[in-house]
Amino acid sequence: MTIDWVRGTCPRCGSDQVLHHVIGMPMLEAYESSPPWVVWEGCMGLGPERECEECEHSWQSEDVGFAEEPEPRYDARADEELPSEPAPLRVVGAVIVRGEQILTARRAPGKSTAGLWEFPGGKIEPEESPQQALIRELSEELGIEVEIGWLIGRGEGDAGDRDLHLDCYWARPVGAAPTASTDHDLLEWVDRRDLQGRDWAGPDVPIVETIVAGAVPRFRRS
Numbered sequence: 001m002t003i004d005w006v007r008g009t010c011p012r013c014g015s016d017q018v019l020h021h022v023i024g025m026p027m028l029e030a031y032e033s034s035p036p037w038v039v040w041e042g043c044m045g046l047g048p049e050r051e052c053e054e055c056e057h058s059w060q061s062e063d064v065g066f067a068e069e070p071e072p073r074y075d076a077r078a079d080e081e082l083p084s085e086p087a088p089l090r091v092v093g094a095v096i097v098r099g100e101q102i103l104t105a106r107r108a109p110g111k112s113t114a115g116l117w118e119f120p121g122g123k124i125e126p127e128e129s130p131q132q133a134l135i136r137e138l139s140e141e142l143g144i145e146v147e148i149g150w151l152i153g154r155g156e157g158d159a160g161d162r163d164l165h166l167d168c169y170w171a172r173p174v175g176a177a178p179t180a181s182t183d184h185d186l187l188e189w190v191d192r193r194d195l196q197g198r199d200w201a202g203p204d205v206p207i208v209e210t211i212v213a214g215a216v217p218r219f220r221r222s
Contacts, residue, residue: 010052017053088163093121094171101189108185116201142178149219155203166203
């Protein structure tokens with residue numbers, strides 16, 4: 001059994017120095033073909049599944065990135081499949097900084113959550129890391145290139161009948177700053193103290209609170 005191992009990147013700092021912790025007894029072929037960054041924990045392993053050697057962050061792989069629909073449950077007594085909870089909608093947002101200012105974006109009329117303020121971003125697609133999704137979304141939405149920094153935190157909300165997970169990252173423009181958005185009718189650069197007092201979309205509120213409390217922009221390159 002040969003596995004196409006993909007190391008991936010840390011969802012916190014973006015490093016590629018990721019360890020895979022595999023729980024259970026492997027087939028010999030899988031064990032022999034594994035790269036040195038795969039750690040076989042055996043049946044006594046308790047997790048986590050992933051660990052970053054650079055920033056020491058650890059996580060479960062299923063909790064990051066695009067969420068696959070769960071396998072249906074089966075009730076043997078009733079001989080029928082049971083409905084499963086739908087997979088959460090995973091989205092990413094960018095707290096774009098320019099000096100001491102932060103970019104805020106107001107949802108345009110006709111969009112969901114119209115009139116509310118948010119950090120620009122969008123949905124994670126299959127096979128994308130959060131950072132890759134954010135780079136793509138900001139290119140499409142704002143027409144800019146960015147450097148993605150560290151994860152700030154996660155906000156949660158509802159997306160119809162699904163949970164919504166919003167992971168927000170520090171970001172800074174590479175080149176020109178954005179002047180317009182395909183999804184917003186107003187972009188404003190504000191000081192962090194002025195983030196409060198706006199009508200924010202629910203999932204963005206915990207991120208705003210973290211920033212106002214003193215979170216400092218952090219990037220792998222100073």
